Amino acid sequence: MEVVVTCEFRFYRTPDQKVWTSSAFLYHFWQRYLATFKKVIVVARIQDVDAPQQSWHLSSGLDVTFVGLPYYVGFAGLLRNFRKIRKTINAVVTPQRAVIYRVPSQSAMLASFGIAAKQGFALEVVGDPLDVFNTGITNGPLDKILGWVSYTGLRYMARNALAACYVTKEYLQRRYPVSNCALSVGCSDIELPAASYVTQARGFNTPGKQLVFVGSFSQMYKGPDLLIHAISYLKKQGQAYNVTMLGGGIFLQEMQALAKKLECSELIHFAGEVEHADVIQYLDNADAFVMPSRTEGLPRALIEAMARGLPCIASNVGGIPELLDNATVVENNNWSQLAQKIHGLLSSPESMSQASMRNLEYAKLYELELLAKKRGDFYQSYFDLKSKYS
Structure with a gap:
């Protein structure tokens, strides 16, 4: 089974169709999914460039491909590209594929209210959007609106997910709980060698x-x-x-x-x-x-x-x-x-x-091996749930 993974990070694509990262999400990051799924399809914002900078690293590779979303910046850019984002995500999410939304994510939230919501998705909850907007990232009254929308949207996604993996032990689980019949796991996204x-x-x-x-x-x-x-x-x-x-x-x-x-x-x-x-x-x-x-x-x-x-x-x-x-x-x-x-x-x-x-x-x-096993068990459990769901 293939898995679609959404990501809010911004990537770069060269004419040879290779996808590059300036910092996080190097190719080896996606290998954690390949231990369970046969192929990873990453959906993220991608900017086309003529050549990679010397400091960049490859993010794409064997069995890891990318589907590009518009390279928007900010809330205004999100609104301008609203239809294209939903269309792109809904096109790549099919009943035969597993879907893991890395959240918080505005683009994933848009998709979760469409066709993709019916495909038995899982969440990897790596942050709290309500806290983010409470810091005042737009320095205006829009913060409260965006914070409430993001908070409500993520709670909706959690209630409708087949499974969720949280980076915290309790904090994010309390704020964004899954339904009683869904799988819930606490496992940090961090692995230290x-x-x-x-x-x-x-x-x-x-x-x-x-x-x-x-x-x-x-x-x-x-x-x-x-x-x-x-x-x-x-x-x-x-x-x-x-x-x-x-x-x-x-x-x-x-x-x-x-x-x-x-x-x-x-x-x-x-x-x-x-x-x-x-x-x-x-x-x-x-x-x-x-x-x-x-x-x-x-x-x-x-x-x-x-x-x-x-x-x-x-x-x-x-x-x-x-x-x-x-x-x-x-x-x-x-x-x-x-x-x-x-x-x-x-x-x-x-x-x-x-x-x-x-x-x-x-x-x-x-420690890397301890968390890798715990996360691998989560992916396998979600794989089994998705197989029954389909």
């Missing part, structure tokens, strides 16, 4: 001073501004902490200007875009990891930091409270509490050592 883990927890004998932040500056979801405000506040209290911020995007210069305005730019190093292989070195050189996100599913960067034995501080959004204890979780959008938590943790070598030990042990729950 053995090389991602340190062999033993860190032991701290002196207070920490070096923080690291990992996140895109393309949106303000990760809360870099909150961290900058916290560092400025701590400086004024006579408590200087150095931060290395990894990531690039359109808001990078704005954050650099904010650090200068708040008179703490000498404490913050903006490293820009960093290859994923080099991120580990930055983690290993830090005393703690900070993630003041405004919205999350289950963040890979946080789990990777935990696997390096780093003490971590993060906001109480999405599945983060399932990863950290209360002592290291911060209220969303509360930079003053963030400052207090940073100083409280890093001023105590004993607390840092305990956090390192706890985080490393907890991160082992996300």
Whole structure:
């Protein structure tokens, strides 16, 4: 049986019909489906280009093909391409194929109200659209409307799904429950290879001073501004902490200007875009990891930091409270509490050592082989349900 997988990521296609990615969803990602299904058909936004950039990686390959949606950007682009999106998805979804919607996804939601809704689909719930729009991505009253529509749409999809795999243990399941007769599984989308883990927890004998932040500056979801405000506040209290911020995007210069305005730019190093292989070195050189996100599913960067034995501080959004204890979780959008938590943790070598030990042990729950088996079992169970449904 073939499987159709929808994805909100944007890809690039060269004249030879190869499909490329600038970061996530490399070819090996789709192989997780090929262990159960004979072919993967990815439905996503694709932009045609003359040639790939040197940093791009192949996403298409043997038994992995793509069906392109219009390369729209933003809500206005979605509306302009509404009919074509539905037509394209409905054409590729057939009774003989399994269908897995990776959600939240505006295009998948459009399809779920059409012919595709009758084909016995499954969901992979990797985030919460209500939280996303509550962060104010359009900075206007449209947020509340889009948030409600996305929330209602995903709840509808969950109620009508044959099966759903959530990246959280409880959070997303409570907000977007499936029907009583459907299959529901909690399994992170993150798989860390053995090389991602340190062999033993860190032991701290002196207070920490070096923080690291990992996140895109393309949106303000990760809360870099909150961290900058916290560092400025701590400086004024006579408590200087150095931060290395990894990531690039359109808001990078704005954050650099904010650090200068708040008179703490000498404490913050903006490293820009960093290859994923080099991120580990930055983690290993830090005393703690900070993630003041405004919205999350289950963040890979946080789990990777935990696997390096780093003490971590993060906001109480999405599945983060399932990863950290209360002592290291911060209220969303509360930079003053963030400052207090940073100083409280890093001023105590004993607390840092305990956090390192706890985080490393907890991160082992996300080891590649363990989750690969759990996810593979989900795909096989859905395959069996779909076979009976058809």
